[in-house]
Amino acid sequence: MNVRSSLKLRAERPPPAPDKVHKAKILIVDDDERNLLALTEVLDSLAEVVTATSGRDALRALLREDFAVILLDVFMPEMDGYETAGFIRERDQTARIPIIFLSAVNKETEHLMRGYAMGAVDYVFKPVDALVLHSKAAVFVDLYKLRREIEERNRAEIVLQEAKFRAEEQRLEIERELQATRLRQAAILNSLPVVLFEATYSEKDGLRRRVVGGDRSALSGDAAAWLRDDEARWEDQILAEDRPAVASEYAKPCGKGDRASVRYRWATADGPPLYLLEQAVRVDDRAWVGSITDVTAQSLLENQLLQAQKLDALGQLTGGVAHDFNNLLAAVLGGIQLLARRTNLDQSQQAILDQMREAVDQGIALVKSLLAFARKQPLSPTSIDPETLRKSVMGLVDHALDTTFPVDWTVTAEDHAFFADPSQLTLVLLNLIINARDAMPGGGTISIVIDRPSEPSTSADGLRIVVADEGPGIPAEILDKVTEPFFTTKPPGKGTGLGLSMAAGFAEQSGGKLLISAPPNGGTRVEIKLPARRVDCDEDL
Structure with a gap:
């Protein structure tokens, strides 16, 4: 093919486009190196320019990169612009890229229609006006950048929605666990003996309690009878060793809404003392409301509950602990293997190294056991x-x-x-x-x-x-x-x-x-x- 006339470059160069987040690329396809050089000079300030001297090179470039616009010469050897455009439009990943045909001849309507039929968005004739070409390409570069920004925003929104979905899933799981915990606690409280009281506190008389609710029979023997006697002083039956703790709990300076909680032993007429848990809330400077619970018979239940809580915490923490422990074991094992490869050990030293490796293997087995425990879950098929x-x-x-x-x-x-x-x-x-x-x-x-x-x-x-x-x-x-x-x-x-x-x-x-x-x-x-x-x-x- 004859060398086509070079582009007519005007003195007035368009101002360089400002940098944006997404760097656009323009693909220029022309078998004339001079045309490629001239077009690159015009569009270099607008976007990154990639050149190809044939239709095949252009298709290879499109397999590797994405472009804002393609400037495609119509008449090229082997594969002309129309055929190249046809291949570009057949591929889903490139079908949306705008194509501007470049031609020095064939300005007839028939050729123009053929170009538009092959997917062209514009038709520019040589010699090309640099300012016009720059303006046309700038439109598609701006559209490309806008599309990329929209896609980036959509991706960010998808990530945010996914994070929101996972957070909601975690929230629901936490709510289910919280509800189950509340039900367990309610069941435990219903099984415990509880008496509600009002009380006034003074430095002279201490705390004077008056039963206002609950089941008095929930307290054992002497304690229940004592509560029925309005003139009796509850404090008199608290063991002497525990009285200072009770007095200090209520005497400490605090404001409305503060809480007091103390466990003490309460003497009976015969037999061992009762273990009572007293919890109260200050409602003003001198007044308290609270509850007394007989926890003597609940020691075993407390131990069982504590164990259940430990197992629940272990089930939640095992995964992370096992992961970190596994990393430590991997470092130790790596060091052992490195020593085994790079040092000559005598029999006794090798025995020590083997013992170390065996210890690491036991640790790995322990990690696997922990993980197996952590992921046990009941299923309802x-x-x-x-x-x-x-x-x-x-x-x-x-x-x-x-x-x-x-x-x-x-x-x-x-x-x-x-x-x-x-x-x-x-x-x-x-x-x-x-x-x-x-x-x-x-x-x-x-x-x-x-x-x-x-x-x-x-x-x-x-x-x-x-x-x-x-x-x-x-x-x-x-x-x-x-x-x-x-x-x-x-x-x-x-x-x-x-x-x-x-x-x-x-x-x-x-x-x-x-x-x-x-x-x-x-x-x-x-x-x-x-x-x-x-x-x-x-x-x-």
Whole structure:
């Protein structure tokens, strides 16, 4: 092809565009190096310029990068501008990029219409007016930056909504735990003997109590009779050793609303003293209201409650403690292995090193035991319709997935239903979808299949869920580790490493299993097999 005339550059150069958050790129495609140089000079202040000398080079550049606008020469050897534009429009990722055709000839309407038919948004003829070309390109660069800012804002909103969803989920869980704790405490209080009193305090007389409510018979023997005698002084029966503590509790300077709580021993006519818990609230400078509880018979219950609270706290803290402890063990084990490789040890030194390694192995086993304890949970299995499950999950993840993450559902098990815990199954599937999304930062399709395996052999094979993404996949060397608690490939702060571990534990506890594979063509495939029931019968498959 003959060399085309170079661009006519005017003296007046457009002012440089201000820098923005998103740096736009312009792709210039022309087989004439002089034209590329001239066009680059015009548009360099507007955006980063990428050049290509042929249609094939342009298509390769489009596979690597995104562009605000493409300036495409119509007449080029091998592949002309029209053919190149056709390939660009066929590809979903590039079909939206504006194309401006450049041509020194063929200004007829027929050629113009052909260019617009191939997806061009404008048609510029050579020699090009630099200011006009700059202005046209600036429009598309500004639109590109605006679109990028909107996408960034949408991504931020999605992250915020996801965080809000997780926070709401945590709030609901905390509320459930709080409600359960309140019910336990109410049950305990109902089983305890409690008497309510009003009292006045003075330095001369101390605290004078008067029963105003509760069950007097709730207190044992002498204490109950004593409360019926309005003239009796309760303080007289408090053991002498405990009186100073009671007096100081009520005598300390405090204001309205302050509380007093003291445990003391109360003497009986015969037999051992009672252990009483007295709790009161100051209602003014001299007046108190409170309760007296006989806790003598509750010592065993207290110990049991304390143990239950310890186990509850252990269940909440085990995960984090085990994680940190595991890191320490990993450092120690790494040091032991380094010593073993780099030093020549005699028999006695090697024996010491072996003992150290054995101790680390025991620590690792302890960590695994703690984690196994921490994730124990009661399940309430019931029949779950696959289509209902799909709708429920999509209703939860719609806000976390934009148009770059289409979800392709295939449900072919209408005559069967899962037999598992609905809330846990929903949570597991939700975590798998979020993992699939996070594995594809640039977007991609999430495929979800619910069907029956081709050769079911056990009840665990009744129904299966397969979640597949189009991400880079999981390296073979870590494929076996991804279900370990706290193992994650995400950056710090982006994941806990408990999602797949929880899914595996749920599948096993439900009588099923979880399989993870990385196909050779890329992506990750997670398969959960769970027990199922036929819709028209009650027997498990």
